[in-house]
Amino acid sequence: MLKLGVLASGRGSNLQSIIDAVEAGEIEAEVKVVISDNENAQALxxxxxxxxxxxxxxxxxxxxxxxFEQAIIDQLERYDVELVILAGFMKLLSPYFIKYYQNRIMNIHPSLLPAFKGLHAQQQALDYGVKVAGCTVHFVDQGMDTGPIILQAVVPVKEDDTEDSLATRILEEEHKVYPEAVKLYAEDKLEIEGRKVIIKR
Incomplete structure (x- = not known):
């Protein structure tokens, strides 16, 4: 059974969606440890x-x-973690950490990458005037939000959307696609070929 380690800095709603999917038997995996750089994180x-x-x-x-990173790695190793899940982890990981878990770190970002990387992606989308936004699950590489894309979900942008209203609707999709991406990994259905992630059916 796939052993998961989750890094989170805040409320951990994506963590919760993965926990729920695991407990429902939808993912053949086990969340072994949750690590936070914020001692008051709801994720803990x-x-x-x-x-x-x-x-x-x-x-x-x-x-x-x-x-700091070595301390996190030590904890992940202690629990034999095979896949690292970033769920609102606000620290940028170094090339050393990323290489240590090469192609074994997943992240979710609230935009249709490669558009609107970094912080406040929802507001970036609104400022740009796009008609659709969404979220992206991707493997983490050494760039910011640049790793190979696993899954994406599209959310229509409404004329009266604010950053918060758009973020709320995108988050609903995040809670669906993130567990699905972990499920595909657990079932060994993801294959990376250059920039592309091939989903084996």
Missing amino acids: ERATKHQIEAQYVGPEDYSTSNG
Whole structure:
């Protein structure tokens, strides 16, 4: 059974969607540990509620970012994590960390990548005047939101949308496609060929 480790900095709603899918038997996987760089993250509370190991790793406790990342790696290794899930983790991971888990880190971003990378993607989409927005699950590489795309979901943009209203509707789709991407990985149905992710049916 696939062992998952989740890194989260905030409320952890995408974490919850994955936990729910695992507990419902929809994903052949187990969330082994949830790690946060924010000791007040709701994600840690969600983990504890579901009897999942919850770990706080504080950046301020380490003199270098390398030391901080190594502490996270040590925890992930302790639980034999095979796939790392980023669920609102606000720290940028170094090339060392990404290489350590090459093609074994997933992230979700609230835009149809490669459009609107980085922060406030929903507001970027509104400012640009697009007619559709959405979300993207991708493998993490050394760029920001540039890794191979696994799944995407489209959300129509309404004339009266605000950043919050659009974000809310996109989040509903995130809660569907992120568990689906993890499920495909658990079933060994994802194959990376250059920039493309081939889904084997």
